Amino acid sequence: MKHTTRSVFLSLLSTLTALQACSYQGEQTTAAGQSPRQTTGNISFLAFGDGGYHVDYPKLKHIQQPRNKAEFIAKEKQDWLEEHRPLAEFDHAPIYVYPGTNIATEQGGAGAVGQAMAKLCGQRACDFGIQLGDNVYPSGADAGDGRDDQKRMDDLILKPLLPLFKQAPGLVIYSALGNHDWKSSRKGVALQSKWMSNQKNFHLDPRGYYRYRVGEPEQDIEFFVLDTNMLLSGQSFYELPLNPDGSEMALSQALANGSAELEEVEPHESPVKGEDKKQLAWLEQGLANSTAKWKIVYGHHILWSVGGTKYSEGHVLRRLILPSLCRYADAYIAGHEHDLELLSDDCSLYSSNNETRNKPPLPLIISGAAAKMRGKHTPFAEQQEQRYPQYELLWSKSFVWGFAHIQVDNQAERLSVEFFTTPRDQSAELLSQGRFSFEHRSDSLQR
Secondary structure, eight states, X not given: OOOOOHHHHHHHHHTHHHHSOOXXXXXXXXXXXXXXXXXXXXXXXXXXXXXXXXXXXXXXXXXXXXXXXXXXXXXXXXXHHHTTOOGXXXXXXXXXXXTTSOOEEEOOOHHXXXXXXHHHHTXXXXXXXEEOSOOSTTTOSSOSSSOOHHHHHIIIIIGGGHHHHHHSTTOOEEEOOOTTTTSSOHHHHHHHHHXXXXXXXXXXXXXXXXXXXXXXXXXXXXXXXXXXXXXXHTSOOXXXXXXXXXXXXXXXXXHHHTOOEEOOOOGGGSOSTTHHHHHHHHHHHHHHHOOOXXXXXXXSSOSSOSSSSXXXXXXXXXXXXXXXXXXXXXXXXXXXXXXXXXXXXXXXXXXXXXXHHTSOOEEEEEXXXXXXOOOOOHHHHHHHHHHOTTEEEXXXXXXXXXXXXXXXXXXXXXXXXXXXXXXXXXXXXXXXXXXXXXXXXXXXXXX
16 A cells, blocks of 8 residues: 555544444433442442543544554654663554554554453442543543544543443443543543533542542441642653663753753643642541541552653652551552553651551552553563662553452451453453452541
């Protein structure tokens, strides 16, 4: 096939709406204030993130610089090597080629993951779900691309999960915001929360961060949902490159050689009237005063990971929220890295009192593979283990589509997480990758 020009690609994009399958046009009911099914004993829920990607809504760079399949893979390999990743470990996501062209992009797995979650929830309890941000790729709602935002969110958020809602019609997804959801404007964020308020199966507080409780008294969980993009946008920090051995380059060296990049946020992302500081105070006070038996915090951005691309943000977010999490929380759940990971922090940096010192390590669950996939940076992971004794990588799975199923057992006093993947052939086969269990950390306050 002859080379397709950029103008042909732009023409292709203008017809994508016509090529898309019919989107869901179901009843519009309000989920605000709705609670998951109240349970005693075990409480089980799905955790998935970064599911809002589909080839019908490509990234801007794939519009401006279209590549055929060979060129696309070559660019992936170039980026891989520039990040000092071992060539022997190189891989990439499945490739999708737009019909009638030779233009390639990354295949998305949201549909297959949605079907796999539906299969799981036909086999075991799924009381509700948590969605970990980046619900609308690549630029959130109000992307300025001429596409209808109602259809965009029907396509990217709702449609992949229709098999799940058919299996469990009353299941509610409690959503968080990610950096891609914030990409276009505050209007885009508001459009998403408004859209969710009109869906019976979704909830996202207009403020972006909120809390809710599940379960009967003395057997319950209180969830604290963070807008981590808002928290990070209020901070000033540098993105630093990695050294060839996978270690993080020192700031002084990166500044000297010009490789340090100051993280700059768009004007609409900058906190208004101290809303980032208000959120941090809300988290600290909420966790401290919660009377729930279990306390779980989730947001989009990671605290630790082995992906090798988000570590600068991790340093900042740990400083902001780990002191509170170490003292009060039972787990932190995130997306952002497009893989599945299980890590822990022993909280030794925040063990100035016996209340923290005597607690088990804090579990850190990453479930960001609901539509996209990314590789592990093995040298980086090895350097993290050597340089940060408080951190431990327990398990990871890269270049997969998947999600997590989490269960809180009130009899055994343990939190368990099981990771599932589904194959690249989009068969939606459900594959268990491992189950892990952790001690109860938090203590409810006696009133």
